[in-house]
Amino acid sequence: TQLLEQSPQFLSIQEGENLTVYCNSSSVFSSLQWYRQEPGEGPVLLVTVVTGGEVKKLKRLTFQFGDARKDSSLHITAAQPGDTGLYLCARYNTGKLIFGQGTTLQVKP
């Protein structure tokens, strides 16, 4: 059973374009984390969202937690090649942090 479904799995865009990545679950979660992973490195936490309807901004990245706390999205404005990487959402389930399958983003100059 996949606790978290991410879409799309792969995204290739040109520099300057906008994009949205989605993370969905069939069950309510108390909080959700977004990580970014660059090749050859471990994931690094970008943000944690806790409250239904919450919106957090990190420079050109906007994170939203659904009102029902079953979904979340990551929107990147004017993507740059430095945004290239694997974006992962994760949630705690009985004390264990479980990850979605990730969205691979490629931003071409």
Add this chain to the structure above:
Amino acid sequence: NAGVTQTPKFRILKIGQSMTLQCTQDMNHNYMYWYRQDPGMGLKLIYYSVGAGITDKGEVPNGYNVSRSTTEDFPLRLELAAPSQTSVYFCASSSLRAGEKLFFGSGTQLSVL
């Protein structure tokens, strides 16, 4: 501050061999985790520990064993390596409260041939 340190960075094993992946953290974190990551995919939890002497299975524990004799160290043991265990392995730690962010090591790339 070293954070989470994993060794080795790369390893090639023959089918049936055994090895231990080392993980140590210097942040006095109670929670430690082992994940595996296949190419282009998310991370699957193998085992985790909430403190010294306490370990529990994650999503994909078969073929692996762990121990946690100290707060700092959380080694992962592979017995009778199989090609299906070819993957990148990440160790991570977090502070006392569940829900905190995870700090990851830089990974061990393992190939079983």
